[in-house]
Amino acid sequence: xxxxxxxxxxxxxxxxxxxxxxxxxxxxxxxxxxxxxxxxxxxxxxxxxxxxxxxxxxxxxxxxxxxxxxxxxxxxxxxxxxxxxxxxxxxxxxxxxxxxxxxxxxxxxxxxxxxxxxxxxxxxxxxxxxxxxxxxxxxxxxxxxxxxxxxxxxxxxxxxxxxxxxxxxxxxxxxxxxxxxxxxxxxxxxxxxxxxxxxxxxxxxxxxxxxxxxxxxxxxxxxxxxxxxxxxxxxxxxxxxxxxxxxxxxxxxxxxxxxxxxxxxxxxxxxxxxxxxxxxxxxxxxxxxxxxxxxxxxxxxxxxxxxxxxxxxxxxxxxxxxxxxxxxx
Ligand code: UT7
Numbered sequence: 001x002x003x004x005x006x007x008x009x010x011x012x013x014x015x016x017x018x019x020x021x022x023x024x025x026x027x028x029x030x031x032x033x034x035x036x037x038x039x040x041x042x043x044x045x046x047x048x049x050x051x052x053x054x055x056x057x058x059x060x061x062x063x064x065x066x067x068x069x070x071x072x073x074x075x076x077x078x079x080x081x082x083x084x085x086x087x088x089x090x091x092x093x094x095x096x097x098x099x100x101x102x103x104x105x106x107x108x109x110x111x112x113x114x115x116x117x118x119x120x121x122x123x124x125x126x127x128x129x130x131x132x133x134x135x136x137x138x139x140x141x142x143x144x145x146x147x148x149x150x151x152x153x154x155x156x157x158x159x160x161x162x163x164x165x166x167x168x169x170x171x172x173x174x175x176x177x178x179x180x181x182x183x184x185x186x187x188x189x190x191x192x193x194x195x196x197x198x199x200x201x202x203x204x205x206x207x208x209x210x211x212x213x214x215x216x217x218x219x220x221x222x223x224x225x226x227x228x229x230x231x232x233x234x235x236x237x238x239x240x241x242x243x244x245x246x247x248x249x250x251x252x253x254x255x256x257x258x259x260x261x262x263x264x265x266x267x268x269x270x271x272x273x274x275x276x277x278x279x280x281x282x283x284x285x286x287x288x289x290x291x292x293x294x295x296x297x298x299x300x301x302x303x304x305x306x307x308x309x310x311x312x313x314x315x316x317x318x319x320x321x322x323x324x325x326x327x328x329x
Contacts, residue, residue, distance in 0.1 A: 006178025007123075007130035007138070007170045009327060011070025014166040014297035015061035016284060017049040023159070030155035037159045042260020046162030046285035048147045056088045056097035058165035059143035062293070063098055066139065070169035074102060077169075078135035080109035081125055083118025083289040085318075086145045087111055094143065104139070115194070116256050116317025117184065118142055118289030119166070123313070123325045124182040126170045141167040142289030149196060151216035160258070161217070162285035166293025177307070177328045181242035183235045184323035190227065193220045194318030219318075228258065228316040229265045235324035236270055236314050243326050247271050251309035251329075252299060256316055257281035257291040266314070278304070288317060305329050 022045045023034035037043055049058065059082050067077070080095045087094040095109030114121040119142035126138035143165035152158050170179075198215040199205055205215060232255065240247055247270050255263050260281055267277050278299045287294060292313050299305050307329055314324040 003174050003176040005131055005133070005172050005174060006176070006180070007127045008173035008178035009168045009329070010171045011066045011068070011072065011169040012167070012293065012297040012300045013062045013065030013067070013069060014164065014294045015058045015065070016047045016164040016294065017053050017058070019048045019050055020045045021048045026159055029152055030158060032155045032159055040261070041160060042281050043159065043285045044282045047164055049145050049163040054088045055084060055086045055143050055145040056094045056101065058145065058163065059084070059094055059141045059167070060098045060101040062143065062165035062167040063139050063141050064102060066167040066169050072137060072169045074104050075106050076137050077104040077107045077139055079126070079129060079138040080104060080107050080141070081112055081122040081138065082109070082141040082143060083112040083114060083122045084143050085113055085115055085118070085288060086148055098141065114317070114321050115319055116258065116286070116288045116291060117315040117319070117321045117323050119292045120182070120313060120315045120323040120325055121184060123179060124184055124323065127179045127182055130170060130172050136172055138170045139167060140170060141165060142291070142293045144288040144290045146288055149217050151213045151218070154213060154218070156221055157217055157219050160286045162287050164284055164287040164290040164294050166290045166297050168293060168296070180326045180328055181239040182323065182325045183238040183242070184321070185231070185235065186319045186321035188319065190320045193224050193320060224320070225259065225262060227320060228262050228322070229269070231322040232256070232266050232314045232316050232324070233269045235322050236312055239312070239324045239326040245310060249310055250276065250312045252276055252278055252305055252311045254278045254292055254296045254299065254311060254313045256314065257284065257295060258286045258316070291315065
């Protein structure tokens with residue numbers, strides 16, 4: 001039986017900085033409690049990068065470990081896609097910094113700015129490159145140093161975020177495994193619901209800037225929550241339908257780790273059993289574009305995901321933008 005060329009995940013990798021920040025530690029920064037954070041979000045702790053670890057450092061570490069697992073030589077990498085909203089610099093891209101750090105000099109590197117959906121967007125881009133025959137080996141990374149953009153005096157957001165990176169190596173497969181379907185959608189009418197107002201070219205930092213938190217992440221959490229459950233659910237159903245499978249055939253759901261209650265509502269709507277859902281929001285919080293590949297790597301290295309499994313990934317973030325990908329492992 002012949003199969004179409006698909007983009008298969010040949011290796012996964014991740015990196016999380018060693019420093020753990022507990023909920024109790026946050027109690028000394030803002031008026032919150034360990035109990036509130038656990039009950040409303042499912043988060044117990046998050047990782048915070050110290051000054052010596054940049055976003056590109058984390059991205060490179062995750063990519064390196066994915067390449068090792070995929071037995072991918074540096075000279076074989078054709079494309080590096082780094083999904084991030086916290087790149088080391090506005091210019092050049094984080095992708096080019098990763099290229100330099102890992103010596104991937106035969107590749108083209110660039111960044112994708114799609115907030116928490118960035119990694120899923122990267123998968124969709126890589127799928128197009130590989131299925132069209134344009135490129136063979138694509139490294140897709142999600143890397144975030146969100147602690148740099150967190151407003152540490154806003155209790156409605158600072159308890160949520162953490163730093164990390166995750167990555168995969170994609171290559172062509174002809175045995176039926178690989179990405180079966182992808183879906184993405186955005187709605188810019190809700191762009192102000194999750195935003196960093198100051199620091200771009202429209203409202204640059206000024207020397208006499210009076211700090212009011214507007215150069216940090218601000219979010220209308222409850223509104224975002226509702227759209228997240230609805231649209232991640234729709235995106236998942238779309239990729240399941242496109243692939244011609246049924247929700248009950250899904251082996252693993254790897255959802256964006258924003259909030260345990262969002263994950264529970266999503267999987268309940270899809271009718272997928274809780275023991276098929278990969279969860280690590282308790283240990284890392286919301287790491288934006290790193291969230292899905294970090295959870296995927298943990299599940300893969302723990303031997304939970306096996307060849308032939310159907311793996312459903314989905315994410316949602318500022319833009320607003322959301323998406324899903326269904327992969328035959
Ligand atoms: O990754 C990108 C997408 N992001 C998300 O998907 C995040 C989506 N949103 C959420 O996860 C949730 O909306 C939050 C966790 C951000 C908030 O949970 P919520 O159940 O929507 O709470 P809420 O905003 O309605 O706040 C409930 C109460 C409020 O007090 P009052 O007005 O009822 O007196 C808040 O002021 O909880 C208060 N509150 C807190 N209390 C203690 C908000 N944050 C905190 C806090 N500690 N950290």
